[in-house]
Amino acid sequence: MRPASGAPSVPVPAGPPAPPAPGRLGEPLAPEEALAYLQALGGWLARRRAELDALDREVLASRDPARLTGDVTLAMTLWQAVADREAQLRVLWDSGRVGRDERERMAALVWGRRSAGPTSASGSPLALSVPEACRLLDAVVGELRERLGLDPSGAQTNARVAALRAQLERLRDQAALEPVGSARRRADEQVHALAHRVADAAAKAERGGDVGGVLGPLEIEAATLERDLIVGGARRREAGALVARVRAERDRLEQRETALRALAERCVATVAEAPRYAVPDVDALGPLPNTAPALAAYEDRLGLVARALDFAEEAYARALREHDHRVARLDALHVRAEATGHAGQPDVARAYAMAREALDARPSRAALAEQLVTLYATYLETAR
Template structure:
């Protein structure tokens, strides 16, 4: 099988439909129905186009050149299709409440992972409109590279699509952080707009612009993809920074609590463990790159495990002391109920056990033996009482 490489061999699909509403507001029922219908139709047409493009790519002289774009396009299509299925389940043929339509808006505009199952690369957090635009951009670039883009009769439609894409690019550029990156993107968009205007003027004079529009479409699609991916990466990085900062603050709080726990334990129990309390400040400030942040988060996790181990050890020692004290006082209550608490042997044993427990620090082994001695005296006294009766 050989690729056709001819315009029109793989019919082009119109761009993704415009999503209604906004995040946090219930979708209008009529707009929701129209959007679901348009989205389902677009998904069906886009899938057929992707299958055709996949066949063209496999039949090309160098199929490996197109594998990345085809895989990305299929992943994005599946992400939108999954969200469309969830939207239809919520829509339930129109039997929806306002809360359901708010959840539908969250599904449309909320940013969720587009990673394929088992993927090793990091996922992009994209809304349905963003994933649709990115898919349109990837498919447009793929068509151009395969030499399948149509011209002639569709010039007007292509120009209109490019103008809409340039507007999206301007909006995306405005979301870029202030600096050289935003300036470069703005200059790139301005250059594309200038080249498109020149192509339109040439077409109006009767010239052939089929070969001119193609490179503009490729550059615009590539730039849109890069801006969307860059925005998704920045959101991921922002979420990572926030998470690591929160984990660091929580670990700092835990180490402060551990310090107080260790001090109390050491002053209370002579056999208390002697573990150093980690110093979170010793890890240094938060780094400013994603790989360094991941490594920093791993170090926080290691320190967190050390803190957990120390917390359990100190807590176990204190609980042992409290258990001995509670057991002694429980035996004392029992002795009072039997009327034996003031017997000389019992009173002396209680005083010795209580003195061992109240000592600072208290020797656990000695206190345990004395509490056991008091229990033995009480048991013997109770047995004597039973025998006398």
């Protein structure tokens, strides 16, 4: 078929779906499974890249390239994310020179979720495992082919129906991951309706009917639904991680607030010139919100509270450190006076008593205590 512009084009063969990933998170991959997967994944990446390059040329030749540029960019981003992970897997594999630890790290690379693909509501890349990124890439490419009108009918009808049935199985698995309640019911209903239409199309094709005009919309709908379910799952995981992170940060700040209040009370009781900074009240921020944008804004406000705590902690701690330094200096001078035999001289003894009294006073007047410690040091230097 021809691209949307009507200009002749070189056929763009459809690539096969991504190979199934072996093992699972937390368990080392079997060596033979790891090798087979690396070979299959490398071949799939090469074929998918050639297909993406050809699709990119078709998009540029279409009547409205801007309409499809976002899909091409998303597909390229997903391909690069999988290719980067495949390269890391090959480094770990090291031509088969791997032990249990390396094979366990390979499983973590395959099944661990890392930033890839579209962005979440907070603007950060979604965290996807290799199988999720591969399925999402397959779905995006399939949708892109349909929008370009590149898939032929006739000879490939059976293959397209088989691919739709395989996609329906993936959709059922993905729908089962939706939260219990209305979201899962809605996903199940969409998958069930899609499966019914695919079954009708397959039955019509078996009777010899032309289903070329039916399969295209079905493939677009299935690809869109799979993409939406994968992205939705990734966003839910990110939202859960955001809630946990914000809750942990709030708990940590509440502990710091309690510690700062004790520090401020001790400082005010010890030093007359203590700072008079208000201790930030974490409770004033209110409870944690329940939407991603509001949580992100709440996290920003927690950051402001953390900086205010940092400033107040440093100010109060500095005042206490300076007081402790004066005490330590006076003690060191007194040890020196006793060692040199000058501690009993009237002027030296009187200066020491005045400095000690100023430091022991509660609260201690920092400026006066500093002057008296310096006076004691001067008397000690001039003592004979």
